Amino acid sequence: MSDVILKIRRQDGPNSSPYWEEFKVPVAPKANVISLLLEIQRSPVNAQGKPTTPVIWDCNCLEEVCGACSMVINGVARQACAAMVDSLSKPIVLQPLSKFPLVRDLMVDRTKMFENLKKIKAWIPIDGTYYMGSGPKVAPGVQDERYAISCCMTCGCCMEACPYVNSKTNYMGPTCMAQVKLFNAHPTGAMYKDERLDAIAGDGGIVDCGNAQNCERVCPKEIPLVSIIAELNRETAFRGFNRWLKGKPKSPGYESAPG
Amino acid sequence: MKFIVVGGGLAGLMATIKIAEKGEIVDLISFVPVKRSHSVCAQGGINGAVNTKGEGDSPWNHFDDTLLGGDYLANQPPVLGMCEAAPGVIYLMDRMGVPFTRTPEGNLDFRRFGGTLVHRTAFSGSTTGQQLLYALDEQVRYWETQGKVNKFEDWDYLSAVIDDNGVCRGCLAQDMKTMEIRSFQGDAVILCTGGLGAVYGKTTNSIINTGSPASSAYQQGVYYANPEMIQIHPTCIGGDDKLRLISEGVRGDGGRLWTYKDGKPWFFMEEWYPAYGNLVSRDVASRGIFKVCRELGLGLDGQDSVYLDVTHLDPEWIEKRQHGVLEIYRKFAGEEPTKVPMKVFPAMHYSMGGMWVDYNQMTNIPGLFAAGECEYQYHGANRLGANSLMSCLYAGMVVGDKSIEYCKALKKTASDVSNKVFEAEAARQKAGMEKIYKFTGSENPYVLKDEMNNYMTNYVGVVRTTKQLKDTDNKLLELMERYKKVGVYDTGGWSNRTAIFIRHLWNMFELARGIVGGALTRKESRGAHYMPEYPNRDDENWLKTIKAKWTPDGPQFSLEDVDISLIKPRVRRYDVSKDQVVKEEAEKEAASGKEEAK
Structure with missing residues (x-):
């Protein structure tokens, strides 16, 4: 299993300041961006080895039919579930959609x-x-x-x-x-x-x-x-x-x- | 009258529409924006005996197939009600503008599905659930503009408010953004909260399907019926985050299952079941694939998979009918399914069991209703494909009407109940939340869930043994002990999803123990519950609903007779047609009659 670097634009709430946090996450075969975020939940530690809070994002169906997991991945708005890690350039950069009120981290209010x-x-x-x-x-x-x-x-x-x-x-x-x-x-x-x-x-x-x-x-x-x-x-x-x-x-x- | 509907999938939205159109106001509470509910994932279609293909199909035949598919564990009258209503429900959805796939004349088209020999399944490409859900979502949006529906989206249902007489008077829910916990008054609280896939982890279910509201109701005294009846869908594809469904409709449109034997393609289902072929009921198909891979060692490359092949079909035709499914395969498996056969294996898909309800969809707690996958009423021991969408819509209609009847007959309403009753439940829930915020242990809650998932998937699936079930129950007890040492990592008072997950985790443990306990109780094989130790269906002792009652010391189980007043249970065979089975049984009976006469 190789590791991948994830750079995530985080924000604790609508009125907090945004910040970037990096994660080093092991990649399993057929992993998508969701798998990486799930891995952070299992081990909420950033790339500097410091414990942090799990990243918050929206997702439900994981098969690109519910529309929940939209985010900006490497500069393009798309569904995180259908973003296969193998096909993405590294490091992978995740940001919330910018046209909607932010809830927390990658979660927005549509x-x-x-x-x-x-x-x-x-x-x-x-x-x-x-x-x-x-x-x-x-x-x-x-x-x-x-x-x-x-x-x-x-x-x-x-x-x-x-x-x-x-x-x-x-x-x-x-x-x-x-x-x-x-x-x-x-x-x-x-x-x-x-x-x-x-x-x-x-x-x-x-x-x-x-x-x-x-x-x-x-x-x-x-x-x-x-x-x-x-x-x-x-x-x-x-x-x-x-x-x-x-x-x-x-x-x-x-x-x-x-x- | 005050109505609360919890859950915005097909059942919840249909119930909402039924109540709103009667002029009543509904508070609609949903864990996600209703348009994103798990009903979107249903692919293949919806059953109703409209009989447009000259096959002599009828609601009675649909009823008969459904009972047989469910190995006769369902109470028969509500199933008949559903099958009789089904054609009208499909027409209603058509009137709402669902883009059902059409015939050249512009009529509804129907495809074949498992456990039947006729074309009974209306469909909208291969995203039927999505299309049905959207149509209801649109109607509910209209009622919202008319002031009849108040939506509470991104709210988590916590518990029912039950008064001193044991009557449900409302519920508690939490705003998942602000984390505010508040009570809602409701003369009828209708739970339409879906399945429990997260108990098994990697399944075809959405990640939100934790079964938490059903578990909460169970812990408050609602019976949980036939918990052991868990459907494992035969054809799914692997993934790191979930297993994705490849619709039964693919076989309905001509897809074939095969593997290599002696270097040649072996269409094992067609060989074993000449009458139904690839379209046997799901439990039978999953056991077939398990037999090929685990017993015979004939999985592809010795691994856990077989081919689901559509390469012999006209690519343009199959693309049109199955675009959604084929796209899922392309995106997540990375291969072209019209050129290379798909590789599939069974995965957990659906819970036939659920909250016990009466024929009015009411649980044993008056005022607390349930409809959809979260209750047990329509599918017995195994659900036929494309019956779930119908059962959700039908149960939603029934519960809408029946909850209004119930409320009209009430002498005392929720507004007459002392505020103290609501405050007490709110205090209990707030205390529970505060406790979770203070969890500082070293156990990661998501890791505990993974451990449960591994046991449930490996030991409480297609084939079950007493030993493995007992091991799983012990594992669950261990996890419930370790839960006490969980760390929340996140103490934020804003959109703290980890804290909410920890609450769901406990509820999942409680449901898992119910499932395992139910499986240990049922000493026979019926439908999805297959134990080689008890290989046969045993109607004499086990044609019973198993009802789990929650206690602090674990589930207690009791048995209830099944209403089989309409059709006498027959032997379940898919190698020959139903007519043939009836004929053979009659001959056997006649022969034994003669034997006795001698």
């Missing part, structure tokens, strides 16, 4: 991503959970497109990579835009398409995207964010033009529609 989903009404309105027969038919091609977007884990890597998500803007971020398409492409969701387009037409919406295209490059689920955002850009423009023509602010009925 609540704002979930709050953004409320703004765009990211759900299919249903009349209730009682038996009402099958759902609408969906063309296989539409399902394929929706499925790709629906794999979004709300991990926040696209937010981290996007230069337009920052403290000076309210930009809801690339994945939030993609979610609009996810719901608008569904036969039931499409009934309330305009509401969602309106939600991204204003402040924090699609106009804040400056087309840097970083989002798609870092998305662990390879969601075609760039083309989706381009498509939504056209749709919101068309919607705006239509509204101006017809002078109608909104299509009726959605606000009162249940779940």
Whole structure:
């Protein structure tokens, strides 16, 4: 078993000062970054041989499907579980995502991503959970497109990579835009398409995207964010033009529609 | 009426929606943001006898397969309820916008799964659990905007508040950021807290599945039923941090298990079980792979693994249906599964056992309910693949409705209960936390967990012996002694995850003793519980639910009859079809009848 050097940017709490700490950790075959952090838990001693506190980070599923373990690894936002040690340059540098409030060490609070989903009404309105027969038919091609977007884990890597998500803007971020398409492409969701387009037409919406295209490059689920955002850009423009023509602010009925 | 749902996986979110849509308000407490709950890991699909493939499938057939798969240990009426509701539940999820995989006509597609001969499993690529969870997460978000749901995410459930009459009136939970411990009033507290994989360590479970809330309830007096029934999934891949699942759906789509024998590929499952082939129930498949590797010494390169092969299938077709799973293999095993067969071996996956509940999902403590993997109701001694998602959703629906009924009938509510009851439990929990903050010993808690994990994985898995089970119990007692000398390393009052882990660790020990004790109690082989010392199923003595009751001196076990009022237990065979088994049994009976007549 060889050793690897880990450099971790640590911070005891949101109001504490950050500091760097180095660890020398034995590497087992097929180890990922999570295995290294687990090893530090078993032996919380830094590279100088001084006892320290175990590093705090977020993780659940360890198979890149829950979105919890996002962090900046060697300068790139990605899932720690899918970062295999063999494929990384050494020393390995770990930092928390910088676009979210820090909780502790590598753990951040991504609540704002979930709050953004409320703004765009990211759900299919249903009349209730009682038996009402099958759902609408969906063309296989539409399902394929929706499925790709629906794999979004709300991990926040696209937010981290996007230069337009920052403290000076309210930009809801690339994945939030993609979610609009996810719901608008569904036969039931499409009934309330305009509401969602309106939600991204204003402040924090699609106009804040400056087309840097970083989002798609870092998305662990390879969601075609760039083309989706381009498509939504056209749709919101068309919607705006239509509204101006017809002078109608909104299509009726959605606000009162249940779940 | 006040409702508390603990856990934001499929069962918890469905229960939340059911209660919110009735106009009631739910406090939803979850260890992680609900969208990251372990339900995301489910891959292959969800069972419901929609019967769109001309196979004559029916809810009754689903029911029959489920009982047989579970070796008849499940009480039959709730299982029938689930199977009858299943097609409607799938339609409901479809209405919520789950991107289920479609047929050319735009209908739901169905694939085959283990323990059945028909196409009964609806699926969304190979990330069905993720897609179902997200649909519920979205509906709950809607109810949040309507003021019906208050989420407490990143909160750890500590215990139930039980009044002097033994009725549950709320719970204690801890904010894992601020470390604040507070009580919640609830006329119904619904635990949907999932499985206990962390007791076994490297498993297919998420790292958060410590079983801590279920263990806490057990230590407060809830019976823990059939704890020994632990599912070992046949096809998983190795890793340093966890073992990753390769869905049964891969075999449902045509994947084949094989190894080399005499230099030639040997499709051992197809040879042993001509009728079901690679799609026998999971306990049978895991024992098959164990036999190949451990008894016959025919694992690949003499190691613990066999091939799961999809290289004979159209790569584009299998990629579309199994992209999520194949990506996991590529990323974590580093090989191309459409070109080189995958190497797999069984790993701990699911707990059939769990908190004892009645048909209304209520535990033996009134007001304290449970639904999902944390309870024992639907799977008997072995769960069929793709039944877990259905059981979580169905139990979530049942508990939503039944908890409302229960609360409506209450004469005294949680708000009528003296504050002292809540304060006393809060004081107990705060004292427990303070004690952990002061742990300064030399034992590392994570190392103690590793030691437990090694014993549980090696000795309480596919094959069990009395001696090894006893050794494991002794090891657990040793670890519980060493727990007293644990060091917390971290005394911070902010997001102190080590201190929280130490609390969970004790709860894991208590559950582990229940599992081992249950296994020592059950002197037969049934479903996932296989002891070569007692190689056969023994319906006469052991067609019983084993109920563990916590005591300070260790678990005490009692037996309860299983409700088999709907289908008479048959011999469990996967080498021939069910019809054939029924025919052979009838012939045997007729023959013995003639014998007697003579």
